[in-house]
Amino acid sequence: MTGDAPPxxxxxxxxxxxxxxxxxxxxxxxxxxxxxxxxxxxxxTIHATLSNAxxxxxxxxxxxxxxxxxxxxxxxxxxxxxxxxxAPTRTEGGRRRR
Numbered sequence: 292m293t294g295d296a297p298p299x300x301x302x303x304x305x306x307x308x309x310x311x312x313x314x315x316x317x318x319x320x321x322x323x324x325x326x327x328x329x330x331x332x333x334x335x336t337i338h339a340t341l342s343n344a345x346x347x348x349x350x351x352x353x354x355x356x357x358x359x360x361x362x363x364x365x366x367x368x369x370x371x372x373x374x375x376x377x378a379p380t381r382t383e384g385g386r387r388r389r
Contacts, residue, residue: 297328300328300329300330300333301314301316301327301328301329301333301353302314302329302330302333302334302336302337302353302356302357302362302366303329303330303333303366303369303370305330305369305370305372305374306374307328307330307374308330308373308374308375309374309375310330310331310375311328311329311330312328312329312330312331312334313326313327313328313329314326314327314328314329314333314334314337316346316350316351316352316353316356317346317347317351318343318346318347320343321343321344321346321347323347323351327353330374330376331377332369332376332377332378332380333369335380336362336365336380337356337362339380340359340361340362340365341356341359341362
């Protein structure tokens with residue numbers, strides 16, 4: 292269900308900027324079809340934090356994802372930043388992702 296982006300990010304709730312990515316709450320590899328609009332930094336944080344198997348098992352719902360400890364920490368940090376804010380994302384193992 293890709294199309295015009297809604298005005299706010301599915302994960303953080305901040306207004307979307309010029310760059311929008313589409314996230315599958317249930318990964319395509321696990322049969323997901325629906326997509327939601329997210330900031331690129333939010334999208335990278337989701338995938339740097341949780342595997343597709345983890346996303347499919349318990350984090351297809353935005354509220355559950357926001358409650359995950361590493362995601363909750365990210366959301367507190369990103370709150371108030373401009374819509375097109377970008378910074379490198381670190382994986383759980385500490386590697387940097389662009």
